[in-house]
Amino acid sequence: MIGALALASLVRHRARTVLAILGVAVSAAMLLDMVMLSSGMRESFRSLLLAQGFQLRLSPKGTLPFDTEATIRSADSIAAIIRARPTVLSVSPVLGGQLHFPLAASMVNATALGVEPAVQGDYELVDGRQPSAPDELVANEALLRALGRTIGDTVSAASGYDPQLRTLAGQRVLRIVGRVRFIYLALDQRAAALPIGTLRAMNGPQSEGRASLEMVRLRPGADVERERAALAASLRTVTVISTSEALKQVDERLSYFRQLAVILGAVSLTVGFLLVTTLVTVSVNERIGEISVMRAIGVHRWRVVAQILLESTMIMLVAAPAGLVLGLVTARWLNSILARFPGLPERIDFFLFQPSAAWTALGLLALSGILAGVYPSWRGASLPIATTLRQEAVG
Amino acid sequence: MSIRTALLLILVALRATNAQAPTSPIAPRSAAPGGTRSIAIDSRLAADAKLRVGDRVVVSSEPGVAGDTVVIAGIVQRSADPAEVARAEYRIRLHLDHLQGLLGYGDRVDRFAVRTRDARSAREAISRIDAAAYGFRAHRSADVAVETSKTFAVVSRFHRAIGVITIVASAIFLLCIMLLKVDERRRDVAALRLIGCSARTIVGSVVLEAAAIAVLGSLAGVAVGGAASWIVNQHYQAVYRTPLRFSIVTGDIVLLAVALSLVLGLAAGWLAARRLVRTPPLALFGR
Numbered sequence: 001m002i003g004a005l006a007l008a009s010l011v012r013h014r015a016r017t018v019l020a021i022l023g024v025a026v027s028a029a030m031l032l033d034m035v036m037l038s039s040g041m042r043e044s045f046r047s048l049l050l051a052q053g054f055q056l057r058l059s060p061k062g063t064l065p066f067d068t069e070a071t072i073r074s075a076d077s078i079a080a081i082i083r084a085r086p087t088v089l090s091v092s093p094v095l096g097g098q099l100h101f102p103l104a105a106s107m108v109n110a111t112a113l114g115v116e117p118a119v120q121g122d123y124e125l126v127d128g129r130q131p132s133a134p135d136e137l138v139a140n141e142a143l144l145r146a147l148g149r150t151i152g153d154t155v156s157a158a159s160g161y162d163p164q165l166r167t168l169a170g171q172r173v174l175r176i177v178g179r180v181r182f183i184y185l186a187l188d189q190r191a192a193a194l195p196i197g198t199l200r201a202m203n204g205p206q207s208e209g210r211a212s213l214e215m216v217r218l219r220p221g222a223d224v225e226r227e228r229a230a231l232a233a234s235l236r237t238v239t240v241i242s243t244s245e246a247l248k249q250v251d252e253r254l255s256y257f258r259q260l261a262v263i264l265g266a267v268s269l270t271v272g273f274l275l276v277t278t279l280v281t282v283s284v285n286e287r288i289g290e291i292s293v294m295r296a297i298g299v300h301r302w303r304v305v306a307q308i309l310l311e312s313t314m315i316m317l318v319a320a321p322a323g324l325v326l327g328l329v330t331a332r333w334l335n336s337i338l339a340r341f342p343g344l345p346e347r348i349d350f351f352l353f354q355p356s357a358a359w360t361a362l363g364l365l366a367l368s369g370i371l372a373g374v375y376p377s378w379r380g381a382s383l384p385i386a387t388t389l390r391q392e393a394v395g
Numbered sequence: 396m397s398i399r400t401a402l403l404l405i406l407v408a409l410r411a412t413n414a415q416a417p418t419s420p421i422a423p424r425s426a427a428p429g430g431t432r433s434i435a436i437d438s439r440l441a442a443d444a445k446l447r448v449g450d451r452v453v454v455s456s457e458p459g460v461a462g463d464t465v466v467i468a469g470i471v472q473r474s475a476d477p478a479e480v481a482r483a484e485y486r487i488r489l490h491l492d493h494l495q496g497l498l499g500y501g502d503r504v505d506r507f508a509v510r511t512r513d514a515r516s517a518r519e520a521i522s523r524i525d526a527a528a529y530g531f532r533a534h535r536s537a538d539v540a541v542e543t544s545k546t547f548a549v550v551s552r553f554h555r556a557i558g559v560i561t562i563v564a565s566a567i568f569l570l571c572i573m574l575l576k577v578d579e580r581r582r583d584v585a586a587l588r589l590i591g592c593s594a595r596t597i598v599g600s601v602v603l604e605a606a607a608i609a610v611l612g613s614l615a616g617v618a619v620g621g622a623a624s625w626i627v628n629q630h631y632q633a634v635y636r637t638p639l640r641f642s643i644v645t646g647d648i649v650l651l652a653v654a655l656s657l658v659l660g661l662a663a664g665w666l667a668a669r670r671l672v673r674t675p676p677l678a679l680f681g682r
Contacts (some may be wrong), residue, residue, distance in 0.1 A: 023567040161530025237458045
């Protein structure tokens with residue numbers, strides 16, 4: 001009965017109700033997007049960090065992995081010390097650098113990663129095989145396209161320039177043995193990976209024994225934070241970062257987006273709330289005679305309150321599915337804009353859909369709908385019956 | 396390792412302090428007493444490590460490597476560069492030869508900055524440098540600025556997209572409110588129609604009212620926006636310890652906001668009024 005009355009009241013002013021639902025749907029879409037932005041970015045980065053199962057990362061003291069060009073001295077000795085620990089499954093050293101590929105009429109530059117192919121965690125093999133000899137490398141699609149080469153071809157590569165002699169430094173002929181997708185690099189970033197020993201040799205003596213980063217995979221059940229603390233205490237020249245520590249750093253760097261999400265989410269909710277409150281209040285004002293008649297024939301005050309609360313909640317809940325669809329569409333659009341951040345890893349999603357985000361948005365909308373009906377329902381229920389009926393009758 | 400990056404990585408080891416040294420916001424001394432090399436540090440490092448001008452510190456390129464004892468000759472304020480705002484690391488400035496020596500870097504540098512007389516000289520200089528260069532290239536500062544500001548171009552596009560969604564929501568909200576306002580006056584409008592007022596007059600009056608609401612609302616919005624901008628600047632300047640202004644309300648932005656709300660208001664008023672005048676007057680009376 002209450003539901004039928006609430007529905008009749010909404011249907012009576014179709015245009016108004018449709019506009020209200022539309023307005024709430026846009027607010028709901030924005031709310032969902034902001035909930036996705038505030039939690040999705042962090043979750044996306046977390047899954048990226050854990051994608052290859054490495055829980056700890058060692059970088060030069062005071063820096064984040066690959067945040068600067070600094071390298072770890074005596075990286076091989078440090079790797080040996082870490083490997084000796086019973087809780088450690090594997091250690092993957094990575095050396096970052098640049099490779100220059102001279103072509104007939106131009107030069108192609110690319111990011112180079114020196115890795116131990118058997119334990120690396122920086123790329124996934126798409127085609128071909130891992131490098132097994134010192135003169136082999138794997139490259140991503142962007143680099144293969146720029147070079148005009150394919151798996152099985154050889155290519156001349158150098159690690160730098162000697163401006164005084166006007167020659168390339170550390171030049172080698174390398175064979176391409178695989179096509180890969182780099183996990184932490186941007187999609188359009190030209191990149192290659194080769195054995196770390198080869199890259200060190202190409203760079204010259206200054207790279208001897210050095211690495212930019214060492215990734216550590218622990219045995220199942222190992223206490224990550226305890227291992228992190230133990231390594232940090234014993235290795236003074238490196239910073240040891242666990243996934244949770246890295247996420248904390250990411251939170252600091254991207255705090256702008258989280259705060260923006262909270263502010264815009266709150267504004268969306270407020271706009272939706274105000275819209276529904278205004279509509280239901282006006283609707284109640286138009287029906288004060290009707291409400292007074294209901295009260296006069298014995299309808300309980302709480303039934304009036306329930307009917308009006310149901311009206312506002314219905315608007316919110318009917319708008320929610322439309323808002324969800326609209327939110328997912330706009331999230332894709334906004335994500336495609338932010339995905340153009342220079343150097344952003346391909347797999348990072350700013351707007352990651354999680355069921356919890358949808359439930360949170362729906363819960364907030366339902367709560368907002370109920371709250372939006374509080375004032376008009378209080379007003380409707382507290383009308384003096386006789387006075388209102390007289391005023392309505394006299395006009 | 397590049398010199399620019401190494402500047403970020405030089406590790407400062409506190410060894411001794413000179414309690415009598417005066418504190419100064421900007422480097423006042425070019426030479427330190429006794430032939431000790433001098434450095435400048437950024438104000439964040441000075442504040443966090445409680446360093447002052449005249450203090451002696453040891454700098455080295457890596458932990459555990461013997462370094463040089465230097466004297467702090469100045470404390471410098473970071474420039475308002477958006478590209479650096481989220482970077483938390485400290486910075487120190489050394490004389491070029493000093494840093495090259497510390498890093499074993501020879502006479503290499505990351506870049507030269509060349510000042511030319513005018514734009515034509517700049518073009519000539521670039522072509523001559525590129526013709527003679529091997530392993531490096533010359534770029535116009537404006538081109539470098541475009542490349543390094545791509546991040547902010549993306550953020551700007553994102554803000555514009557959010558703006559579009561906000562405008563859509565505002566338009567619907569405004570239309571809804573206008574519809575309600577006009578609906579409230581159904582009987583008044585019916586009476587006006589019955590005594591001979593034309594539909595055009597009624598639509599005009601409603602549109603005028605909508606315009607007044609839009610102008611007043613947008614002026615209030617400008618005031619709220621100005622206050623929000625001030626709060627944003629205060630908050631983020633404190634968080635990132637930078638003089639950078641994060642939010643700026645310009646005349647163009649105010650004009651755009653007022654014009655947009657006026658257009659939306661007029662459109663909403665016109666639509667609501669048209670709907671009303673198309674209904675027969677007796678139907679508006681509910682008969």
